[in-house]
Amino acid sequence: MVLLKTTEKNGSCFVRTDQLDGETDWKLRMAVPSTQALPSDQSLFNVRGSVFAEKPKKDIYHFIGRFTMSDGRENTKEDPLSVDNTMWANTVLASGTATGVVVYTGRETRSSMNTSSPRSKIGLVDLEINRLTxxxxxxxxxxxxxxxxxxxFTGVWFIYFIRYIILFSYIIPISLRVNLDMGKMVYSWMIQRDRAIPGTVVRSSTIPEELGRVEYLLTDKTGTLTQNEMVFRKLHMGSVSFSQDSMTEVTAAVRQAFLSDSDQKQPSSLTSSRPRRSQREQLVECVKALALCHNVTPVVEEVEEREEGEEEGEVKMDDEEVVIFHSNTASTSRKISYQASSPDEIALVKWTESVGLTLIDRDLSSMTTEGPGGERDIYHILQLFPFTSERKRMGVILRHKGSGEITFYMKGADAVMTSIVHYSDWLDEEVNV
Structure with missing residues (x-):
């Protein structure tokens, strides 16, 4: 489905694709700009438009199309379509509501084309028994x-041949397979009840013995083993590093930098005209880079909290005065959660929040951060260079609303960034290991 209009003013919405690709992170999707600008959903029924889409294929990460809208006066608008404007079948809208036009149905949907018959799993022990049999x-x-x-070979020799086969058939261990199946059931039961690995679920009782044959375990940095939960542990700046025990120094540096800027009533700009900045300025600028160079979108929720307080009231029962204390005090607090296509970026933004610099708002054109003292800085997004497997890095060009200063932030894989950043013995050693 191609998204035409959402409840958000900028046309954004989040979808969950865990039933399609297994990823639990929310994906950001955008409506077509021409239809998002319409005043209401009812206006979509008066639109004369067409969608040009590529032929159905299995790839769920790429889409090429074009949306054409005409107002009946020979004025035609064309908008390019990409995967960011789509919502595949078996995905769930995670926030707000959205209206779109269906392009693929039935067996032409991505989910249907990627569905295949499950293959039966068989272990090496069964293969060896089959070969032995x-x-x-x-x-x-x-x-x-x-x-x-x-x-x-005289007379009815074939009858004797069958008799000999029946006599020698006892050398084939038929009972061995039955005993192995019973043993596998016991293995599966013991694995599920093992206290050393709580929560383990055995989904196939035919291959539990294969765990004893594992020599190499290959996995990526996120996924099933890590449960998509990443935590920022250490910050290394070439000459100095900050681990969990020394994160208070980072928090103090960020607080001092932002509070000094607010006292001087100057924009929060830590970029100095000097050729070499101090270590504190480099540290704070590094925190700003991690808080701004990403594709993370904050989701703010207002949570109502009731505080226990005492208010005196009087109730008379049987001519006796009873004093009752009750509370009606309520307050609301702000809860911020982050959504992104990569848990790595969420971990980085959560870390910057823990040291005092919080991302509180983001849309297609701007980002807003909040410092330790509640001061807010707005950055206009001039250009965003998304991460790709070819470039192995991403970048963003921002302009500070208060000072007008333009800054380019970039981050990426160590193998790519080594030739871009200043030389460091530590980085060179880590990359070449």
Missing amino acids: KLLFLATILFSLILLSLKG
């Missing part, structure tokens, strides 16, 4: 032929 069957045929040749 075939060899024993051939041996049975061979022994039967030898005995038949000694007796002679």
